[in-house]
Amino acid sequence: MEFAEFASRAAEIEAESADLAVISLLADLFCDADDDLPTVARFVQGRVFPAWDSTTLDIGPRLCHEAIARAAGTNVSADDVETRLADRGEIGAVAASYDFGGQRGLAAFGAGGRETLTVAEVDSELRALAAASGSGSEETKLKTLYGLFNRTDSDEARFLARLVLSEMRIGVGEGTVRDAIAEAFLVTDADAAAIRDDDADSETETAARDRRDEAIAAVARALQVSNDYGMVAEVTRDEAESGLDEVRLEVGRPVQAMLAQAGTAADALDEWETAAVETKFDGARVQVHRDDEGDVSLFSRNMEDVTGALPEVVEFVADAVDEPVILDGEVVAMDDDGEPLPFQEILRRFRRKHDVGRMREEVRVELRAFDCLHAAGDDLLNEPLTTRHDRLSTVLGSDSDAVSDLLLTDDPDEIAAYESDALESGHEGIMLKNPEATYSPGDRGKHWLKRKPDVETLDLVVTGAEWGEGRRAKYLGTFLLSARVESESDDDEFETIGKVATGITDEELVELTELLEPEIERESGKEVDIRPSVVFEVGYEEIQASPTYSSGYALRFPRFVSVRADKTADTADSLTRVERLAESQ
Numbered sequence: 001m002e003f004a005e006f007a008s009r010a011a012e013i014e015a016e017s018a019d020l021a022v023i024s025l026l027a028d029l030f031c032d033a034d035d036d037l038p039t040v041a042r043f044v045q046g047r048v049f050p051a052w053d054s055t056t057l058d059i060g061p062r063l064c065h066e067a068i069a070r071a072a073g074t075n076v077s078a079d080d081v082e083t084r085l086a087d088r089g090e091i092g093a094v095a096a097s098y099d100f101g102g103q104r105g106l107a108a109f110g111a112g113g114r115e116t117l118t119v120a121e122v123d124s125e126l127r128a129l130a131a132a133s134g135s136g137s138e139e140t141k142l143k144t145l146y147g148l149f150n151r152t153d154s155d156e157a158r159f160l161a162r163l164v165l166s167e168m169r170i171g172v173g174e175g176t177v178r179d180a181i182a183e184a185f186l187v188t189d190a191d192a193a194a195i196r197d198d199d200a201d202s203e204t205e206t207a208a209r210d211r212r213d214e215a216i217a218a219v220a221r222a223l224q225v226s227n228d229y230g231m232v233a234e235v236t237r238d239e240a241e242s243g244l245d246e247v248r249l250e251v252g253r254p255v256q257a258m259l260a261q262a263g264t265a266a267d268a269l270d271e272w273e274t275a276a277v278e279t280k281f282d283g284a285r286v287q288v289h290r291d292d293e294g295d296v297s298l299f300s301r302n303m304e305d306v307t308g309a310l311p312e313v314v315e316f317v318a319d320a321v322d323e324p325v326i327l328d329g330e331v332v333a334m335d336d337d338g339e340p341l342p343f344q345e346i347l348r349r350f351r352r353k354h355d356v357g358r359m360r361e362e363v364r365v366e367l368r369a370f371d372c373l374h375a376a377g378d379d380l381l382n383e384p385l386t387t388r389h390d391r392l393s394t395v396l397g398s399d400s401d402a403v404s405d406l407l408l409t410d411d412p413d414e415i416a417a418y419e420s421d422a423l424e425s426g427h428e429g430i431m432l433k434n435p436e437a438t439y440s441p442g443d444r445g446k447h448w449l450k451r452k453p454d455v456e457t458l459d460l461v462v463t464g465a466e467w468g469e470g471r472r473a474k475y476l477g478t479f480l481l482s483a484r485v486e487s488e489s490d491d492d493e494f495e496t497i498g499k500v501a502t503g504i505t506d507e508e509l510v511e512l513t514e515l516l517e518p519e520i521e522r523e524s525g526k527e528v529d530i531r532p533s534v535v536f537e538v539g540y541e542e543i544q545a546s547p548t549y550s551s552g553y554a555l556r557f558p559r560f561v562s563v564r565a566d567k568t569a570d571t572a573d574s575l576t577r578v579e580r581l582a583e584s585q
């Protein structure tokens with residue numbers, strides 16, 4: 001498929017507001033994509049790589065602005081691009097507003113004068129760009145990107161710019177892609193028509209809807225275990241339901257983590273006859289994969305590969321496990337007596353790329369596993385928790401310290417005693433789990449409840465900052481924080497809620513500046529706008545209603561606690577949570 005065709009279809013989808021019409025346009029696009037189907041299924045979500053693959057293009061807004069400026073001609077600078085961005089508000093519109101080489105080529109030679117860009121070519125160029133590393137890689141990326149922009153017309157430039165910054169903004173979320181895959185390849189034309197037709201008799205319509213829901217469920221299951229929209233789209237087209245049933249967990253390909261809601265022992269015992277009680281470890285979530293060759297890889301809750309940062313966990317698993325497995329757990333920092341250290345300590349280790357050896361000496365980490373998703377060829381997602389936990393004990397040895405201690409009880413006093421023991425030992429609280437529940441990836445359902453004492457913090461996204469004064473002029477000092485506004489599509493919005501400048505050491509200021517500078521989108525005087533990507537954990541005394549910030553709330557006495565290196569903007573706290581906390585004060 002030509003990239004121009006993709007861009008014009010994406011523009012059509014962007015202009016459509018009705019959900020069903022969007023699904024239908026997307027389904028048509030998938031049907032026409034032929035060999036490019038896997039790529040197109042990713043591109044519409046602003047992805048080049050599958051969701052499970054933590055490879056990134058590593059292109060910050062600045063680099064993208066520079067590439068646009070170069071393609072736009074010698075008299076255009078990155079600053080000009082940023083001025084237009086301030087005016088037009090979104091990088092696609094800015095890219096579309098320039099007259100790039102593609103258009104000049106067109107004008108000079110007619111439509112045939114320009115070498116057309118294909119979806120496959122954009123994909124392979126961006127993949128090559130992602131692979132560039134080491135010294136000079138910045139320039140290589142810039143050249144590749146400039147080369148691509150140079151060949152685009154206005155619509156192509158709009159979607160290329162959005163794609164490289166992973167913000168497609170065409171109102172297509174994961175659910176829309178899932179439904180469109182089902183509609184394109186599984187739902188019959190007759191059923192699609194019956195669902196759309198207002199005059200269809202209700203029995204026909206209900207039967208058609210049931211069949212469509214079944215088709216969607218089959219696609220959803222395959223997506224849950226694979227996190228690969230491209231592959232699932234292709235399997236659905238080529239092998240329909242029978243192919244989807246065969247999609248299995250694969251060791252080495254991370255799965256989304258099951259999440260928890262806040263809840264109490266009473267909530268748990270009201271819902272289930274017996275509760276499974278566990279320590280809530282105060283560490284970072286980790287998914288452990290050990291393949292049939294004995295190789296171990298570790299993934300964060302964002303499915304990012306963190307193997308290199310945690311060598312002692314890799315060594316431990318390589319030693320303790322002798323079959324292919326996928327385990328779920330937490331890595332915790334320990335002091336020399338084996339007592340848990342605060343969460344901030346583990347963050348000094350997690351995702352670290354440099355000085356791993358030195359940090360290993362400073363902060364010791366250990367695995368605490370609490371679930372087993374796969375062992376020796378068996379997928380266990382659909383097994384009850386108790387079966388999965390038994391399997392975990394078999395894999396690691398039932399008396400291993402690395403296996404969580406699971407108490408099954410229907411006695412609230414026993415739960416209370418377990419909780420005070422956990423807190424006394426320095427843990428964060430307890431987890432209450434439904435012993436019968438299956439493992440539902442990515443789901444924050446009511447089968448897992450977290451219970452911890454009421455010291456609440458908020459995980460907020462940094463969307464702006466100010467350069468410091470005097471000797472701190474080189475560093476970003478005051479940080480503007482925003483809460484996430486949940487939306488159906490993937491394009492999360494963020495509303496500001498406060499600024500934080502306290503609780504940050506000089507050393508942290510240097511680190512935060514290094515972390516945030518590449519994400520700067522615009523500068524005006526001392527103030528900068530920052531692309532939402534970094535999450536701060538912030539403490540506060542109170543949440544107040546306030547017109548000062550766009551969320552309608554402000555934090556009283558906000559203080560910086562840590563960078564939540566294990567979170568991304570889309571897993572930061574939502575405005576709904578802020579509202580709930582404000583009400584419960």
Ligand SMILES: Nc1ncnc2c1ncn2[C@@H]1O[C@H](COP(=O)(O)OP(=O)(O)OP(=O)(O)O)[C@@H](O)[C@H]1O
Nearest residue numbers: 259260278279280281282284285330370404431450
């Ligand atoms: N025994 C356990 N079972 C499941 N999760 C656990 C356990 N011990 C610690 N955890 C951690 O608790 C988290 C569950 O809380 P939640 O899903 O709300 O994550 P969160 O948003 O990071 O919240 P929090 O900041 O409270 O950890 C899990 O992601 C996991 O990292």
